[in-house]
Amino acid sequence: MKARIKITLKEGVLDPQGKAIANALGALGFDGVGDVRQGKYIVVELEDTNRASAEKTVEAMCKQLLANMVIENYSFELEGK
Amino acid sequence: MKASVIVFPGSNCDRDVAVSLEAAMGKKPAMVWHGEADVPASDLIVLPGGFSYGDYLRSGAMAAHSPIMRDVVAKAKKGTPVLGICNGFHLLTETGLLPGVLMRNASLKFICKDVWLKIERNDTDFVCGYEKDDVIRIPIAHHDGNYFADEDTLDRLEGENRIAFRYCTSAGETGGDANPNGSRRNIAGLYNETGSVLGLMPHPERLADPALGGTDGSPMFASLAKALH
Numbered sequence: 001m002k003a004r005i006k007i008t009l010k011e012g013v014l015d016p017q018g019k020a021i022a023n024a025l026g027a028l029g030f031d032g033v034g035d036v037r038q039g040k041y042i043v044v045e046l047e048d049t050n051r052a053s054a055e056k057t058v059e060a061m062c063k064q065l066l067a068n069m070v071i072e073n074y075s076f077e078l079e080g081k
Numbered sequence: 082m083k084a085s086v087i088v089f090p091g092s093n094c095d096r097d098v099a100v101s102l103e104a105a106m107g108k109k110p111a112m113v114w115h116g117e118a119d120v121p122a123s124d125l126i127v128l129p130g131g132f133s134y135g136d137y138l139r140s141g142a143m144a145a146h147s148p149i150m151r152d153v154v155a156k157a158k159k160g161t162p163v164l165g166i167c168n169g170f171h172l173l174t175e176t177g178l179l180p181g182v183l184m185r186n187a188s189l190k191f192i193c194k195d196v197w198l199k200i201e202r203n204d205t206d207f208v209c210g211y212e213k214d215d216v217i218r219i220p221i222a223h224h225d226g227n228y229f230a231d232e233d234t235l236d237r238l239e240g241e242n243r244i245a246f247r248y249c250t251s252a253g254e255t256g257g258d259a260n261p262n263g264s265r266r267n268i269a270g271l272y273n274e275t276g277s278v279l280g281l282m283p284h285p286e287r288l289a290d291p292a293l294g295g296t297d298g299s300p301m302f303a304s305l306a307k308a309l310h
Contacts, residue, residue, distance in 0.1 A: 013229065016189050016263075065146065068139055068175070070182045071229060 001046045003058045005066060005076040008039035013071045042066060049081050082309045084110035085123040087153065089144045094130035094166065094286060101286040102127070105302035115147040124309040125162050126153055128169030130222075130284055140183065140225045141171030150176060162206055162309065163278045167223055170270075170280035179271050179280045180238070181230030186223070187263025193222040195295075196261055198246040198269050198283060199253050205276040206308035208245070210300035216253045217297040219283035221261060226282040228264035228271075235266055245270035245279055 009015050015037050022036040044061065048054040055078065062074040084102050088095045095112065102110045102125075111121050115133075120126055133144035144150065154176050157163045165173040173179040186192055200208055200215040211217070230238070238244060247267040250259045255267045262282075270281030285298030 013184075014187075014263075016185060016187050020189055065142060066138070068142070068182055070174075070180075071184065 001048055001051075001054050001081055002079050003044045003046060003054065003076050004079065005042040005044065005058065005062065005074060006039060007042065007062075007067050007072050007074050009037060010071055010073050039072075040066075051078060054078055082106050082108070082124045082306055083122065084125040084127060084305075085113050085120050086110050086127045086129055087113050087115060087120070087149055088129070089115045089131065089133035089147060089168075091133045091135055092129050092131035092168070094168075094284060097284075098127055098129050098166065098286040101289040101298070101302045102305075104289070105299070105306040107306075113149060115144065115149045117149050119152050120149065120156060123156075123161065125164065125305055126156065128153070128163065128165040128172050130167030130169060133168055133172070136168075136225075139171075139175070141168060141175040144168075145172055145175035154178060157273075157278050160275070160277055162305070164207065164305070165278075165280040166284055166286065167221075167226075167282055170282055171225065173278060173280040178278050179273060180234050181228055181265075181271070183223075183225050183282070184227040184229050184263075185225055186227050186261075191222075191224040192226070192261050193220070194261070195220050195288075196269075196283060197249050197251050197253075197259065199249040199255065201244045201247060202242060205245075205272065205279070206305055207279045207301055208304055209308055210304035214253065216249060216251065218251075218288065218295055219285055219298055220287045221283045222287075223262070223282055226262040226264065228262075228266075228268040228282075230265060238268075238271065239266070241274065243272045243274070243276075244268055245272050246281060246283070
């Protein structure tokens with residue numbers, strides 16, 4: 001089974017990298033670009049074939065290491081078996 | 082006084098801080114590898130600057146789960162003084178010994194220069210050799226030094242007198258361009274509830290010898306040697 005995990009900054013947390021990306025897009029001539037937020041995308045392969053227990057494991061992974069819960073949120077999808 | 086310096090793969094200020102500690106204590110600190118399970122009995126534990134584990138994922142995120150950190154956290158909770166400098170400060174926030182997080186600098190640039198710091202209080206083992214409101218010159222060298230915590234946490238930290246140092250001008254004025262990295266409330270260093278754990282982004286060990294061009298960092302090591310002898 002694969003877990004596809006997205007780590008994003010919480011609302012209200014300034015994202016200077018996102019801002020720099022927005023500016024760069026504007027400089028390239030892409031008009032109408034509003035706020036840009038950037039984050040991390042992590043794919044973890046799991047041996048577990050049980051969805052419920054895999055979900056629990058990935059939750060724990062996100063909380064303990066992959067996300068810093070002070071500034072980041074996480075979400076994930078499980079796919080395959 | 083016995084001090085231990087924890088060495089991670091990627092630490093690069095471990096030997097600098099060891100020199101500063103030895104100059105103040107008259108004794109070499111123990112250098113403890115991150116893979117060890119226990120810190121030897123110590124009056125002070127130092128988490129040095131550097132780029133532990135290449136700063137992968139987030140600065141300090143991997144090192145926070147090193148085998149040695151379990152014992153560092155346990156000893157810190159029992160009251161052993163812990164000093165975290167730069168990457169060491171990242172580790173203190175990643176392990177939850179200090180609140181908040183150090184984000185990418187607001188300018189997105191790695192900043193390496195001397196800054197001015199205001200001593201917010203001088204009643205802890207780390208800073209008893211300074212006067213309150215002293216302004217000192219200390220170098221910074223970081224990419225992720227932009228201190229962030231939510232407003233409630235910041236209010237609580239101020240209310241509990243836990244700000245150790247703030248970025249300021251040479252005249253001691255905070256705010257504006259004196260803040261190099263965007264840190265909330267100009268915070269450069271922070272204590273835990275009891276004042277036994279200190280994390281700071283600037284590097285006192287880099288201006289603690291006349292040969293380095295200044296000695297404003299020396300009183301920190303002298304303070305620790307005096308308080309913990």
